[in-house]
Amino acid sequence: MTTKVTWYGHSAVQVSTEMVSILIDPFFSGNSMAPVTAADVGADVIVVTHGHSDHLGDTVLLARRTGALVVSNFEIVTYLQKQGLEKLHPLHIGGGKSFSWGRVKLTMAMHGSSLPDGGYGGVAAGVLLNLGGTTIYHAGDTGLFYDMKLIGDARIDLAMIPIGDNFTMGPDDAVKAVSLLRPKMVAPMHYNTFDVIEQDPNEWAAAVERETSAKPKVLEPGQTIILE
Numbered sequence: 208m209t210t211k212v213t214w215y216g217h218s219a220v221q222v223s224t225e226m227v228s229i230l231i232d233p234f235f236s237g238n239s240m241a242p243v244t245a246a247d248v249g250a251d252v253i254v255v256t257h258g259h260s261d262h263l264g265d266t267v268l269l270a271r272r273t274g275a276l277v278v279s280n281f282e283i284v285t286y287l288q289k290q291g292l293e294k295l296h297p298l299h300i301g302g303g304k305s306f307s308w309g310r311v312k313l314t315m316a317m318h319g320s321s322l323p324d325g326g327y328g329g330v331a332a333g334v335l336l337n338l339g340g341t342t343i344y345h346a347g348d349t350g351l352f353y354d355m356k357l358i359g360d361a362r363i364d365l366a367m368i369p370i371g372d373n374f375t376m377g378p379d380d381a382v383k384a385v386s387l388l389r390p391k392m393v394a395p396m397h398y399n400t401f402d403v404i405e406q407d408p409n410e411w412a413a414a415v416e417r418e419t420s421a422k423p424k425v426l427e428p429g430q431t432i433i434l435e
């Protein structure tokens with residue numbers, strides 16, 4: 208099965224197969240790097256890693272328009288229910304669910320998770336997707352943690368990890384993360400959207416080439432890569 212992955216800047220990622228189109232952290236409004244608006248994208252499923260507005264993003268708007276199923280942690284799903292959404296599936300850290308189109312598992316992340324109304328969003332998560340044998344890890348927002356080594360046991364085809372520093376791990380820790388995760392391919396995210404997270408992704412990619420066996424892939428916003 209062919210899996211297409213498109214990066215929209217920040218942590219907004221679309222993963223599509225013949226069976227499903229999944230949007231992770233659909234932050235378009237206010238995303239200075241997004242080449243499209245929320246009105247331009249479709250989805251069958253939306254996965255939200257945590258409640259911060261640069262990740263929850265346009266979830267409510269998009270789910271209303273597309274009728275997409277939203278998968279997130281229990282607290283965020285409860286919040287979305289109060290916003291009037293009905294197609295929701297709650298998970299929590301360490302738990303996964305196999306759907307007809309693939310499996311979604313929430314993994315730990317070292318980060319906060321408050322909701323736009325100031326409410327408690329549970330704990331922040333990362334996401335492991337398994338779609339027809341292809342494994343994709345989206346780390347959400349996180350600092351470096353050693354248990355990434357356990358997450359790497361899933362044999363990750365593509366990892367998407369933050370490199371921006373300030374709110375998440377920065378470039379140096381993100382190289383260590385790649386060593387722990389051992390993915391075949393890795394793409395940086397959560398950088399250059401705001402002044403405080405400015406980074407040179409190509410410099411980071413060169414360090415990944417030097418210090419790990421993963422293939423770094425720096426994406427342009429809107430660029431799609433195909434995983435066979």
Ligand code: NI
Nearest residue numbers: 257259318348
């Ligand atoms: Ni965050």
Ligand code: MN
Nearest residue numbers: 259261348374
């Ligand atoms: Mn963030």
